[in-house]
Amino acid sequence: MLTIVGQHSEPFCDGLSRRSFLRIGGLALGGAGLPQILAADAAAGRAPKPLNHKAVIMIYLPGGPPHQDMWDLKPDAPSEYRGEFSPIKTKVPGIEICEEFPRIAKMADKFTFIRSMVGAEGPHDAVMCLTGHAGRKGAPPGGWPSIGAVLSHLEGRADASCPPFVGLSPKCGHDEWGDPGAAGFLGPANAAFTPFRGGGQADIVLSNVSLERLDDRRGLLGSFDRFRGDMDLSGMMDGLDTFNQQAFGVLTSSALADALDLSKEDPKTVERYGKGTEKLQADGCWKRLDQFLMARRLVEAGVRCVTLGFSRWDWHGGNFSRGREDFPLLDQGLSALVQDLHDRGLDRDVSVVVWGEFGRTPLINKTAGRDHWPRVSCALLAGGGMNHGQVIGATDRLGGEATERPVEFQEVFSTLYHSLGIDARNTTVEDLTGRPTYLVDSQYAPMRELVG
Numbered sequence: 442m443l444t445i446v447g448q449h450s451e452p453f454c455d456g457l458s459r460r461s462f463l464r465i466g467g468l469a470l471g472g473a474g475l476p477q478i479l480a481a482d483a484a485a486g487r488a489p490k491p492l493n494h495k496a497v498i499m500i501y502l503p504g505g506p507p508h509q510d511m512w513d514l515k516p517d518a519p520s521e522y523r524g525e526f527s528p529i530k531t532k533v534p535g536i537e538i539c540e541e542f543p544r545i546a547k548m549a550d551k552f553t554f555i556r557s558m559v560g561a562e563g564p565h566d567a568v569m570c571l572t573g574h575a576g577r578k579g580a581p582p583g584g585w586p587s588i589g590a591v592l593s594h595l596e597g598r599a600d601a602s603c604p605p606f607v608g609l610s611p612k613c614g615h616d617e618w619g620d621p622g623a624a625g626f627l628g629p630a631n632a633a634f635t636p637f638r639g640g641g642q643a644d645i646v647l648s649n650v651s652l653e654r655l656d657d658r659r660g661l662l663g664s665f666d667r668f669r670g671d672m673d674l675s676g677m678m679d680g681l682d683t684f685n686q687q688a689f690g691v692l693t694s695s696a697l698a699d700a701l702d703l704s705k706e707d708p709k710t711v712e713r714y715g716k717g718t719e720k721l722q723a724d725g726c727w728k729r730l731d732q733f734l735m736a737r738r739l740v741e742a743g744v745r746c747v748t749l750g751f752s753r754w755d756w757h758g759g760n761f762s763r764g765r766e767d768f769p770l771l772d773q774g775l776s777a778l779v780q781d782l783h784d785r786g787l788d789r790d791v792s793v794v795v796w797g798e799f800g801r802t803p804l805i806n807k808t809a810g811r812d813h814w815p816r817v818s819c820a821l822l823a824g825g826g827m828n829h830g831q832v833i834g835a836t837d838r839l840g841g842e843a844t845e846r847p848v849e850f851q852e853v854f855s856t857l858y859h860s861l862g863i864d865a866r867n868t869t870v871e872d873l874t875g876r877p878t879y880l881v882d883s884q885y886a887p888m889r890e891l892v893g
Contacts, residue, residue: 725753
């Protein structure tokens with residue numbers, strides 16, 4: 442469907458008129474679809490780049506996963522601290538992880554387990570995991586941009602038919618847990634395309650319209666001229682024509698839709714990843730395993746950053762029963778993704794990071810749960826041409842404090858940017874005042890253990 446909506450005069454919250462906005466396949470260039478389409482390019486007129494590009498897949502575990510039950514078990518701690526899981530040996534001598542992750546254990550040489558993440562703020566959101574920066578204080582006007590927005594701004598599209606930044610999470614009851622990563626002060630031109638947060642996936646497929654018919658209707662774009670006076674002075678006018686061209690190009694290409702269409706994948710590969718479930722976990726995310734496969738297909742199609750959320754990890758009660766449900770699923774999806782990247786020769790070009798907003802309390806509470814613990818947490822890294830098969834950092838005998846090699850979030854981001862070919866300490870982007878802003882603070886070099 443290709444229509445021009447007329448006569449509707451209800452205003453947006455910013456005062457723009459709803460009338461006469463172009464809709465292609467149900468996507469409004471002026472409604473909720475605009476940030477996704479703007480993400481198809483970071484700057485007007487930038488030429489598309491070759492498909493040979495670097496990318497990052499960020500897997501967010503919303504709610505705060507229990508580090509001492511996953512990668513940092515404490516089998517010698519008192520029972521009220523150590524929990525119900527036992528450690529198992531991995532492919533790397535001396536590294537042990539939870540028994541519920543046998544697949545990852547067998548390929549531990551392809552992972553780095555960080556046991557000493559510090560500096561978490563404490564709120565239930567993904568800000569630090571997506572930007573590396575604290576979101577509650579000291580943020581510049583507009584907010585910090587996520588790594589996907591930065592890649593969109595600095596690198597643009599790697600392929601003309603794909604946006605550089607895609608977020609696969611759905612809308613969640615606590616929607617900070619479905620955050621794909623904000624554009625922040627880099628503006629809506631660098632926002633994520635979000636196919637599962639409001640009909641976006643349907644929007645990228647034209648319904649019952651031939652290319653010939655669509656081409657005949659290019660002239661309808663001229664109808665925008667009649668309501669230019671309705672636009673404010675936010676800068677949208679300067680880029681309107683360019684954004685329309687980008688939208689037209691993305692929507693008439695099959696590349697993005699194909700990347701999300703798993704029927705085009707080898708059935709054996711689909712089976713290896715598994716499907717999981719689309720059911721949202723209370724106010725959290727879903728347990729879809731096929732989104733791990735979508736992420737791989739998207740980076741192959743030309744996307745530079747894919748973010749996704751998995752399940753809900755705020756386990757104040759039933760920590761161990763829920764771990765027995767979720768750990769094997771994460772084990773399957775994550776191991777399939779990392780092995781797939783290696784099998785396809787993408788392990789040097791695609792970085793994978795897995796983490797949540799904070800850790801959990803060493804002491805198990807009265808409902809067999811663990812509570813919030815920002816003082817230390819964990820992360821898992823793979824790919825990116827980094828040195829893997831190692832543990833970085835350590836915690837005390839109860840898993841409550843980092844005792845060796847505390848790692849800050851910005852250190853991980855500096856390392857990810859390095860793997861993407863960007864010197865984060867010497868690269869700047871302009872904030873809303875035009876002031877050059879570094880991607881990470883100068884003291885945060887790429888982690889020597891990973892890139893040295």
